[in-house]
Amino acid sequence: MIEYKKKLTIKDMAKALNVSTATISNAFNRPDQLSESLRLRIIEGCQRLGYEGPNAAARSLRTGVSGIVGVLLADSLSYCISDPVASQFLAGLADVLDQRQCNMLLLPGQEEQTSYKSRQMESMVDGYIIYGGLHPSKRFQRLLQQSKPIIAVDVDTTDFITVNIDNQEGAYRSARLALQHRPQKVAIISLRLTPVSSVSWATCDACYASPASVSRSRWLGYMQALQEYNYPLEQLSVVDVPVNTHRNACMAAFMLLSQEERPDVIICMSDRMALGALQVALQQHIAVPNDLKIVGFDGIAESQFTHPTLTTVQQYNELKGQMAGNMFLGLTPRQNVILPTDMLMGETCPEVMS
Amino acid sequence: MIEYKKKLTIKDMAKALNVSTATISNAFNRPDQLSESLRLRIIEGCQRLGYEGPNAAARSLRTGVSGIVGVLLADSLSYCISDPVASQFLAGLADVLDQRQCNMLLLPGQEEQTSYKSRQMESMVDGYIIYGGLHPSKRFQRLLQQSKPIIAVDVDTTDFITVNIDNQEGAYRSARLALQHRPQKVAIISLRLTPVSSVSWATCDACYASPASVSRSRWLGYMQALQEYNYPLEQLSVVDVPVNTHRNACMAAFMLLSQEERPDVIICMSDRMALGALQVALQQHIAVPNDLKIVGFDGIAESQFTHPTLTTVQQYNELKGQMAGNMFLGLTPRQNVILPTDMLMGETCPEVMS
DNA sequence: AATTGTAAGCGCTTACAATT
DNA sequence: AATTGTAAGCGCTTACAATT
Numbered sequence: 001m002i003e004y005k006k007k008l009t010i011k012d013m014a015k016a017l018n019v020s021t022a023t024i025s026n027a028f029n030r031p032d033q034l035s036e037s038l039r040l041r042i043i044e045g046c047q048r049l050g051y052e053g054p055n056a057a058a059r060s061l062r063t064g065v066s067g068i069v070g071v072l073l074a075d076s077l078s079y080c081i082s083d084p085v086a087s088q089f090l091a092g093l094a095d096v097l098d099q100r101q102c103n104m105l106l107l108p109g110q111e112e113q114t115s116y117k118s119r120q121m122e123s124m125v126d127g128y129i130i131y132g133g134l135h136p137s138k139r140f141q142r143l144l145q146q147s148k149p150i151i152a153v154d155v156d157t158t159d160f161i162t163v164n165i166d167n168q169e170g171a172y173r174s175a176r177l178a179l180q181h182r183p184q185k186v187a188i189i190s191l192r193l194t195p196v197s198s199v200s201w202a203t204c205d206a207c208y209a210s211p212a213s214v215s216r217s218r219w220l221g222y223m224q225a226l227q228e229y230n231y232p233l234e235q236l237s238v239v240d241v242p243v244n245t246h247r248n249a250c251m252a253a254f255m256l257l258s259q260e261e262r263p264d265v266i267i268c269m270s271d272r273m274a275l276g277a278l279q280v281a282l283q284q285h286i287a288v289p290n291d292l293k294i295v296g297f298d299g300i301a302e303s304q305f306t307h308p309t310l311t312t313v314q315q316y317n318e319l320k321g322q323m324a325g326n327m328f329l330g331l332t333p334r335q336n337v338i339l340p341t342d343m344l345m346g347e348t349c350p351e352v353m354s
Numbered sequence: 355m356i357e358y359k360k361k362l363t364i365k366d367m368a369k370a371l372n373v374s375t376a377t378i379s380n381a382f383n384r385p386d387q388l389s390e391s392l393r394l395r396i397i398e399g400c401q402r403l404g405y406e407g408p409n410a411a412a413r414s415l416r417t418g419v420s421g422i423v424g425v426l427l428a429d430s431l432s433y434c435i436s437d438p439v440a441s442q443f444l445a446g447l448a449d450v451l452d453q454r455q456c457n458m459l460l461l462p463g464q465e466e467q468t469s470y471k472s473r474q475m476e477s478m479v480d481g482y483i484i485y486g487g488l489h490p491s492k493r494f495q496r497l498l499q500q501s502k503p504i505i506a507v508d509v510d511t512t513d514f515i516t517v518n519i520d521n522q523e524g525a526y527r528s529a530r531l532a533l534q535h536r537p538q539k540v541a542i543i544s545l546r547l548t549p550v551s552s553v554s555w556a557t558c559d560a561c562y563a564s565p566a567s568v569s570r571s572r573w574l575g576y577m578q579a580l581q582e583y584n585y586p587l588e589q590l591s592v593v594d595v596p597v598n599t600h601r602n603a604c605m606a607a608f609m610l611l612s613q614e615e616r617p618d619v620i621i622c623m624s625d626r627m628a629l630g631a632l633q634v635a636l637q638q639h640i641a642v643p644n645d646l647k648i649v650g651f652d653g654i655a656e657s658q659f660t661h662p663t664l665t666t667v668q669q670y671n672e673l674k675g676q677m678a679g680n681m682f683l684g685l686t687p688r689q690n691v692i693l694p695t696d697m698l699m700g701e702t703c704p705e706v707m708s
Numbered sequence: 709a710a711t712t713g714t715a716a717g718c719g720c721t722t723a724c725a726a727t728t
Numbered sequence: 729a730a731t732t733g734t735a736a737g738c739g740c741t742t743a744c745a746a747t748t
Contacts, residue, residue, distance in 0.1 A: 009719055020734075022732075030722090050499065052473055056475050058415050078445035078446070082441055088436060119406055120407065123408075124409075124411055246655060279660065305600055412741090417741065
């Protein structure tokens with residue numbers, strides 16, 4: 001049988017150990033305020049009696065600091081946790097916060113409920129890390145007025161300190177790599193470039209109108225490369241995908257590969273899109289990379305688990321999380337950061353030897 | 355410029371709206387305690403003045419309930435977030451908790467620091483969901499004495515209410531599927547069956563000694579199938595992997611496929627292992643499934659993103675998370691649950707037509 | 709009878725006072 | 729001078745009293 005304990009307070013300890021509550025508190029929080037011997041006696045006594053240390057709610061109420069960092073996500077929790085890019089970011093962030101004994105509170109961005117309880121926890125949070133997206137949600141609007149520190153990641157804004165990558169440069173380099181093969185027919189699988197809610201064909205004009213900053217930057221990088229190679233834009237096929245899922249990737253790839261003139265290059269705004277395209281191509285017995293080159297974006301771990309492995313833009317999401325965490329905690333100067341990306345030379349688009 | 359607000363309290367609202375603090379509190383928490391008209395006037399007034407509702411720390415201190423559920427993980431946060439099985443579970447759990455306006459606090463199991471601050475948050479938590487592993491950690495020991503509700507998932511124990519799958523049955527069925535092909539040489543990639551800390555060959559005897567319940571159950575399922583097919587155990591090759599990573603999977607597969615007598619069946623305790631084996635096999639130009647059958651376990655999404663797709667045991671991790679959450683919240687009777695699994699017929703091991 | 713207000717106390721931290 | 733204790737108050741909820 002498990003033996004349960006009563007909930008112990010600092011008062012109980014003070015009585016049991018014959019000191020004041022202040023001394024107990026100091027023993028835990030301000031070692032310089034009492035003699036070493038007394039501190040050890042108290043710590044030992046508390047351990048023996050089963051007192052786990054000051055109650056977090058009370059401490060937080062008193063000090064105004066909770067040690068909890070709110071992470072405002074662009075999508076639902078379930079999406080973010082299962083998306084490799086977001087989860088890598090969260091892992092990096094969690095590592096840093098954990099080292100400093102801070103905790104993470106994941107806040108879904110899409111909040112429809114107006115119940116005040118869903119906002120309750122916001123009052124506990126010491127500040128926010130905003131991850132991705134534009135966040136037109138009410139929750140987001142409220143945050144701005146809370147006068148708490150905010151770091152934004154993968155958001156194109158001047159309202160906060162941001163941690164970003166150079167999306168345009170990365171996209172440009174990946175597209176150039178594909179275009180070096182002098183393809184006949186280029187296709188792009190884009191993410192949330194247009195406001196549609198299903199996988200659909202897009203025109204270049206529509207794409208320019210997109211407000212989603214990350215996608216737009218990548219799009220501009222692609223355009224830059226296409227222009228450099230004088231690729232006729234009217235020949236370009238673009239399928240836009242509203243949500244970065246494998247299913248959508250397959251659908252997009254299927255649409256592209258069923259065209260009368262089949263693309264020999266597919267440039268993708270994410271590795272998930274690229275992996276979907278790869279799978280569909282292989283199922284259709286299209287030789288990759290011989291008859292079809294594919295480049296991705298992100299450098300997720302899974303991109304190197306396939307055969308052939310994916311050629312993609314490696315971004316360092318874990319590092320991104322660590323940087324955001326360190327900045328939030330003030331361990332790193334609070335200033336805008338643009339992290340580098342690298343080309344990850346996989347097998348789906350080899351380099352052209354010249 | 356963003357305009358910041360002062361931190362408002364229930365007192366400020368009482369003064370501004372000319373009612374008592376109790377009435378403000380009731381307006382938020384006990385609608386039956388005041389007239390509809392007054393309640394609306396208060397809610398509207400608070401909104402207008404920018405009061406977000408009662409402070410969570412104060413409320414939690416007063417009521418003893420925080421709405422925060424501690425999720426005790428077997429490994430580090432970064433591992434759990436990036437593991438597809440764990441993250442699916444977390445996604446399901448998060449969904450349920452979020453609907454009920456509860457929050458999740460992820461607690462890494464491997465806690466070496468003795469700083470009391472790392473335990474601070476434990477005092478806030480309303481209860482625990484323990485996910486996987488044996489948890490011999492100090493943190494775990496402490497939890498048992500806290501007299502808070504606990505639900506355990508993927509743990510073989512009688513100390514708590516548990517949510518589990520039938521690991522042995524699932525493993526048995528997957529092994530049988532592979533053995534139907536009457537393989538010459540069977541190999542197994544196992545997880546944490548032996549206490550070694552690197553990828554290593556294992557013997558059948560050593561494997562039985564494992565204390566890790568999930569792995570042992572799967573192992574027993576494999577043995578059951580092997581016996582049924584009279585497969586000579588002395589011919590079996592087993593590589594045991596301490597941590598479920600792709601790198602380890604590749605190493606294990608490499609070891610197995612470099613043997614003088616190459617296996618024509620590899621049975622894997624996880625899809626990550628199976629995907630690694632598939633990749634290594636394809637890189638070595640071994641035809642899958644013709645010359646090598648592979649079966650996995652888990653049914654992670656990525657297992658269906660490859661070509662060929664993986665034959666594996668589908669477990670419903672998101673459902674597992676939902677069930678654990680619902681039970682924790684008391685929306686479902688608190689009783690032990692064993693969730694079903696299904697065979698997911700992919701291409702790496704087709705069914706034998708007889 | 710229906711509505712609203714008073715006041716205690718949840719467990720802690722910390723300025724400052726009191727003691728050695 | 730070094731060590732320890734007193735007491736107020738963080739923001740809230742709720743039993744109960746007071747008012748209409």
